[in-house]
Amino acid sequence: MSNPDSLKLSAENFDAIDQIVNKYNSDKGAAIMILQQVQATYGYIGQSMLERISQLTGTPTSELFSIVTFYSQFRLEPLGENFIQVCHGTACHLAGAERISEAVQHVTKAKPGHTSPDGKFTLEHVACLGCCSHGPIMTLNNETFARMTPDKVKKMLHQKVADKGFVNSEGCELSE
Amino acid sequence: MNEHANSTSADKSGVTTVVNVGLASCGIAAGAQKVYDTFKTALEGLAVELTFSGCMGMCYNEPLVEVRSLNGGRYIYGKVQPEQVARIVQEHIQGGTPIMDWVVYSDRIKTPDADFIDKQQRIILKHCGVVNPEDIDSYLSVGGYKAIEKALKSMTPEQVIEEISRSGLRGRGGAGFPTGTKWSFARKSPGREKYVICNADEGDPGAFMDRSVLESNPHSVLEGMLIAGYAMGAENGYIYIRAEYPLAIKRLKIAIAQALEKGYLGSHILDSNFSFNIMIREGAGAFVCGEETALIASVEGKRGMPRIRPPFPAQSGVWGKPTSINNVETFANVPWIILNGGDSFSRFGTENSKGTKVFALAGSIARGGLVEVPMGITINEIVYDVGGGLSSGRKLKAVQTGGPSGGCIPASLADTQVDYDSLKKIGAIMGSGGMLIMDDSTCMVDVAKFFLKFTKSESCGKCTFCRVGTKQMLKVLERITNGEGRDGDIELLEELGQKISAGALCGLGQTVPNPVLTTIKYFRHEYEAHIFDKACPAKKCKALISYQVLADACKGCGRCSRECPTGAITGEKKMPFTINQEMCARCGLCISVCKFNAITVTTGKERGK
Structure with missing residues (x-):
């Protein structure tokens, strides 16, 4: 995924949007699929992107905006360098998901649904990742970690900040 | 669960031992990919086939590795770490002596955990954890696509519907509508263009049955959809699946591509006049899209807002055409019913709830995982016989079924039978299959608040009762857990709950109050402790x-x-x-x-x- 900070939405960068729309626009009801692909490419959906999609598809920007604000998957601001999801499903809630979220917020200063001021972390709460037997569950850059504790979160994220790219899974392996 | 997924191919190449690593999302979360990679290196040069499957069900023992020999039985190792691989290869695979201390299940010897598997009745899960979900030949080797062949070659669409009706199969998404009736409505609706939709928007937090089935045996769901298409006269199907399930989506895409290649999807399937195509639509994170009219709107690329029924989807569904929407598990039952007959299926279960039900057993349970039990089994049997009791050593307090639409069943009613009607009678619902075990460290007011918080944010906002009602209920619950509860709050919650149930437009809104109403009904004293004594008996509510x-x-x-x-x-x-x-x-x-x-x-x- 390209770094959103350095992303200038020049005409050149709209190329990907043009390709996505070309690929999906012939399908009936493709709006959500197009938006999903755009987000997968850019990490988020900015206003200028909505306008470009609107130009190409003829769907009013207001309608596209109504879709991206309805579904929780869509992000309207750029993704941080690291993407954290904390599962808040029922099993994870009972296992202490709230404390995991708090620990992430303490370390990263990112609020749920937002990116930290330094742009390093984006924190998202998700309804359920379906790994209910191993809660609390957290994902870091799409790798899933089981049975988290606030302590493990701290170690893991501090290491992430220090090492830039390497996470020691020691601290987050399954342990009873 | 005794078939050897790849035994035919293994026979041919002289391989007598197969190592099968469970690679579903929960296994991977527990570190199974590293175990698989370690085996790959360790088995180099040996006449051993390394394969993988989806979910073997014993989530509490992940990562799971099965070693099966053509004549030496099958042994499943639990909680396997990469460091253990060398010893398993040396002593078991090369030496022929299984390491019994690490074995959690075997067909040769009764392990302490054996009841977890042996007390189940596996129809849908029979091949989950056995077949390779990314290899259609593996599914074919256990009789895959034989049911659609039978339907196409020897049954009329009406006979298929008749067989499904006779089985007594009811929708496994939670509402329990008879599947055969649903299909016959869609069949009878006029028009040539019809659709089959598989609802894989498993949004209930705490439920992972559909994910496991799709990650472990995706072809069984495709085959069920094909049979539904043939029965209804539909040529197109959609699978609406949560974007939060990337592995399930990946395996479905592989399965669809392979089925197309082998001629089980596409035009003139098995040289018949029946053609069928399946498209995937990824959800975008809206719980309400599990409701069928909202799901249809989302498939059409719009905001997922429910609408008033009638017209029902069977008359006017996606693109205004007759549509039948069934759940993943419902479809997964269909091939078995066609192959074995509706009467065989209806032998399992109770008078009005036939067959089996898959539950995602989680929470404070010793053996949490994916279980399939006959309808009519009691909650106690699931918790203690299959699940091995509570993990925490604490006392059972309540069992939650049906997620945010369901209710909390207190331990005192745990001898209730699990079927659609018995659960409804005590204020809970069958739901899609999430079953959460709560011990006495759980605060029931907090649980109610948790669900309300979820449903409030997931309410689509279309009707007043749900939009405003959930907000008000949550406000009262927050007040109570913050130590600011007032005399009369419990009655206010009850009144709001009854009105929302009666007035909301869709299934989501109508069931939103269930977690609150059942916890008040069975745990009123906890609400009272929060309000009058400013105490949280379970010591969970921060303000108290x-x-x-x-x-x-x-x-x-x-x-x-x-x-x-x-x-x-x-x-x-x-x-x-x-x-x-x-x-x-x-x-x-x-x-x-x-x-x-x-x-x-x-x-x-x-x-x-």
Whole structure:
């Protein structure tokens, strides 16, 4: 995924949007699929992107905006360098998901649904990742970690900040 | 579960041992990919086939590795770490002696965990954890696509519907509508263009049955959809699946491509006049899209807002055409019913609930995982016989079924039978299959608040009862858990709940109050303790508890003080530390790092003492 900070939405960068729309626009009801692909490419959906999609598809920007604000998957601001999801499903809630979220917020200063001021972390709460037997569950850059504790979160994220790219899974392996 | 997924191919190449690693999302979360990779290196040069499957069901023992020999039985190892691989290869695979201390299940010997598998009745899960989900030949080797062949070659569409009706199969998404009736409505609707939709928008937090089935045996769901298409006269199908399930989506895409290649999808399937195509639509994170009219709107690329029924989807569904929407598990039952007959299926279960039900067993349970049990089994049997009792060693307090639409069943009613009607009678619902076991450390008011918080944010906002009603209910619940509850709040919640149930437009809104109403019905005293005694009996609600250092137990190591994010813990080395209550955020980090159990939580009259 390209770094959103350095992303200038020049005409050149709209190329990907043009390709996505070309690929999906012939399908009936493709709006959500197009938006999903755009987000997968850019990490988020900015206003200028909505306008470009609107130009190409003829769907009013207001309608596209109504879709991206309805579904929780869509992000309207750029993704941080690291993407954290904390599962808040029922099993994870009972296992202490709230404390995991708090620990992430303490370390990263990112609020749920937002990116930290330094742009390093984006924190998202998700309804359920379906790994209910191993809660609390957290994902870091799409790798899933089981049975988290606030302590493990701290170690893991501090290491992430220090090492830039390497996470020691020691601290987050399954342990009873 | 006895078929050898790849035994035919294994026979040919002279391979007599197969190593099968469970690679579903939960296995991978537990580290199964590393175990698989370690086996790959360790088995190099040996005449052993390394394969993978989806979910074997024993989630509590992940990562799971099965070693099966053509004549030496099958042995499943649990909680396998990469370091253990070398010994398994040396002693079991090369030496022929299984390491029994690590084996959690075997067909040769009864392990302590054997009841988890043996007490189940596996129809849908029969091949889950056995077949390779990314290889159609593996599914074909266990009789895959034989049911659609039978339907196409020897049954009329009406006979297919008749067989499904005779089986007594009811929708496994939760509402329990008879599947055969649904299909016959769609068949009878006029028009040539019709659609089959598979609802894989498993949004109930705490439920993972559909994910496991799709990750473990995706072809069984495709085959069920094909049969539905043939029965209804539809040529197109959609699978609407949550974007939060990337592995399930990947495996479905592989399965669809392979089925197309082998001629089980596409035009003139098996040289018949029947053609069928399946498209995937990824959900975008809206719980309400599990409701069928909202799901249809979302498939059409719009906001997922439900609409008033009638017209029902069977008359006017996606693109205004007759549509039948069934759940993943419902489809997965269909091939078995066609192959074995409706009467064989209806032998399982109770008078009005036939067959089996898959549950995702989670929470404070010793053996949490994916279980399939006959309808009519009691909750106690699931918890104690299959699940092995509670994991925490604490007492069973309640069992939650049906997620945010369901209810909490108290331990005193745990001898209730699991079927659509018995559960409804006590205020709960079957739901899609999430079954959460709660011990006595769970605060029921907090659980109710959790669900309301979820449904409030997931309410689509279309109708007033749901939009405003959930907000008001949540406000009252927050007040209660914040220690600001008032006399009359419980009655207010009951009144709001009844009105929302009666007035909301869709299934989501109508069932939203269930978690609150059932917890009030069975745990009213807990609400009263929060309101009148300002106490949280389970010591969960932050505003009603205090963290304290037990001076006798504290060794003065200072670990809690260093870890405390708000700097609330102070003290001198080797002396008992103290917590400043004003500064304490009650995050619990201190408890999680204290090695001496020197931190305690108090509430109510005991608080601070």
